[in-house]
Amino acid sequence: MDDLTKLVSNYIAKEYLVEGSEVTETMTLISSGIVDSFSMVPLKRFLEKKCNIKIADACATAEAFDTVQNIVALVRRVQNE
Amino acid sequence: MAFNEAGRSWYQAEIQAIRAAGLFKDERLICSPQSAEIEVEFPAGAAVRKCINICANNYLGLSSHPAVIRAAHAGLDARGYGMSSVRFICGTQDIHRQLEKRLSEFLGTEDTVLFPSCMDANAGFFEACLTERDVAIADRLVHASIVDGMRLSKAIQDSYKHSDMGHLEEKLQEHQDKRFRMIVTDGVFSMDGDLARLDEIVSLAEKYDAMVFLDDSHATGFIGKTGRGTHERCGVYGRIDAITTTLGKALGGASGGCVSGRRELVEMCRQRARPFLFSNTVAPVIVAGALQVLDLISASTERRDKLEWNAAYWRGLLTEAGFDIKAGESPIVPVMLYNAKLAQDFARDLFTEGIYAVGFFFPVVPKGQARIRTQLSAAHEKHHLDTAMAAFRKVGTKYGILGLGRKELIEKFGM
Numbered sequence: 001m002d003d004l005t006k007l008v009s010n011y012i013a014k015e016y017l018v019e020g021s022e023v024t025e026t027m028t029l030i031s032s033g034i035v036d037s038f039s040m041v042p043l044k045r046f047l048e049k050k051c052n053i054k055i056a057d058a059c060a061t062a063e064a065f066d067t068v069q070n071i072v073a074l075v076r077r078v079q080n081e
Numbered sequence: 082m083a084f085n086e087a088g089r090s091w092y093q094a095e096i097q098a099i100r101a102a103g104l105f106k107d108e109r110l111i112c113s114p115q116s117a118e119i120e121v122e123f124p125a126g127a128a129v130r131k132c133i134n135i136c137a138n139n140y141l142g143l144s145s146h147p148a149v150i151r152a153a154h155a156g157l158d159a160r161g162y163g164m165s166s167v168r169f170i171c172g173t174q175d176i177h178r179q180l181e182k183r184l185s186e187f188l189g190t191e192d193t194v195l196f197p198s199c200m201d202a203n204a205g206f207f208e209a210c211l212t213e214r215d216v217a218i219a220d221r222l223v224h225a226s227i228v229d230g231m232r233l234s235k236a237i238q239d240s241y242k243h244s245d246m247g248h249l250e251e252k253l254q255e256h257q258d259k260r261f262r263m264i265v266t267d268g269v270f271s272m273d274g275d276l277a278r279l280d281e282i283v284s285l286a287e288k289y290d291a292m293v294f295l296d297d298s299h300a301t302g303f304i305g306k307t308g309r310g311t312h313e314r315c316g317v318y319g320r321i322d323a324i325t326t327t328l329g330k331a332l333g334g335a336s337g338g339c340v341s342g343r344r345e346l347v348e349m350c351r352q353r354a355r356p357f358l359f360s361n362t363v364a365p366v367i368v369a370g371a372l373q374v375l376d377l378i379s380a381s382t383e384r385r386d387k388l389e390w391n392a393a394y395w396r397g398l399l400t401e402a403g404f405d406i407k408a409g410e411s412p413i414v415p416v417m418l419y420n421a422k423l424a425q426d427f428a429r430d431l432f433t434e435g436i437y438a439v440g441f442f443f444p445v446v447p448k449g450q451a452r453i454r455t456q457l458s459a460a461h462e463k464h465h466l467d468t469a470m471a472a473f474r475k476v477g478t479k480y481g482i483l484g485l486g487r488k489e490l491i492e493k494f495g496m
């Protein structure tokens with residue numbers, strides 16, 4: 001697991017899961033109801049702050065935030081823009 | 082654009098998708114006043130039948146109380162049917178101010194402003210009271226109208242895991258650099274029936290210099306020894322900065338809501354809250370009815386005491402029969418089934434037995450958390466609850482779920 005994936009996974013586990021449960025890279029977060037669009041807001045802010053990027057609202061879709069994999073891909077895309 | 086064929090077929094497909102997902106909501110026609118026993122036409126066109134209602138927010142049984150109806154009639158005669166104006170143009174009668182004053186006394190606050198509904202109070206409050214320099218930190222299970230209200234405001238939004246005080250504390254620490262912090266919670270959570278840990282929330286608010294916002298819609302009138310709400314129950318009466326609540330549940334059940342709390346916050350709502358400024362005033366007949374409701378519940382705790390008894394009795398019956406319920410003390414008692422289809426089938430079979438209750442499933446509650454939410458009322462007599470229990474037992478036996486816990490239910494029916 002690379003650093004970015006680790007960062008995102010750890011944050012999601014701490015922020016959204018009950019203690020002791022683990023998050024995998026492909027586990028769906030939004031479509032399974034673990035993260036709703038309301039609690040997605042701090043996640044977006046966390047990524048912006050930690051990765052020093054700005055994610056446009058149009059990119060912050062339920063799909064882009066649905067798995068750790070997707071989130072990491074989104075961050076990379078924004079970083080490379 | 083005209084409502085063209087492409088438009089129509091798009092909407093039709095959307096509606097079909099809602100049906101296909103099992104999320105379509107059908108209304109059942111009730112052909113009687115709201116009460117413990119109602120007459121229902123369902124499906125539309127079917128013969129009207131009597132049933133016991135265990136899913137109304139009619140907690141105190143005041144929705145059709147003779148004294149409330151009489152007071153509403155008198156209000157109708159004395160102050161007319163409608164005001165045809167928002168509050169600040171020509172929509173404020175003497176009785177509106179009286180009701181606001183009475184609500185402040187009841188809730189233990191400095192001032193109150195009425196809104197067309199509590200949905201509107203929540204939708205308007207945050208934009209009126211917070212700016213981009215502030216943060217609102219909400220419990221993740223707060224009501225949808227609070228989520229909307231926070232989104233409409235410029236304040237930074239954050240949230241904490243349901244009733245997780247450690248997580249809330251972390252968030253408060255994280256946001257010490259903001260101008261104002263506001264902790265946002267429901268008093269009684271509408272889907273689970275559990276109470277906010279309001280005493281701990283107030284302590285944290287004091288420690289980290291935050292305001293407390295409380296939506297007490299499912300508590301005002303009956304939670305606490307004299308029914309003032311969750312703040313009374315948790316020993317923090319008089320220490321909440323902003324309370325929103327509704328006249329649409331225990332307090333007569335007609336409509337209307339309010340923001341009640343610190344004088345300046347209430348005044349900001351009067352000046353800036355858009356649903357207050359741009360929507361019609363609460364109708365005089367409802368104001369007159371609500372004043373009577375406050376008279377009744379201030380004079381005696383008999384109704385909330387009976388509700389408390391009913392809730393404890395019903396919880397006991399369900400547990401004894403072997404249902405898996407969410408523990409608690411409120412009159413919201415969720416019977417957990419976990420599987421969405423089972424919840425729907427169970428509710429349908431209850432209706433066949435003359436019991437009106439509704440199944441809740443994703444997205445109203447989290448996936449794999451489907452349930453029948455039962456709600457008690459002071460209008461229920463013991464025999465209503467005994468009859469309802471006989472039906473629950475019968476349907477529970479049919480599906481073979483009595484005595485099964487969470488794990489077994491999920492094994493048998495899936496999530």
Ligand SMILES: Cc1ncc(COP(=O)(O)O)c(C=O)c1O
Nearest residue numbers: 198199200224271298327329338
């Ligand atoms: C917690 C909570 N807040 C607000 C509301 C909205 O109240 P009203 O019906 O007055 O708009 C409800 C009603 O569903 C509720 O449960």
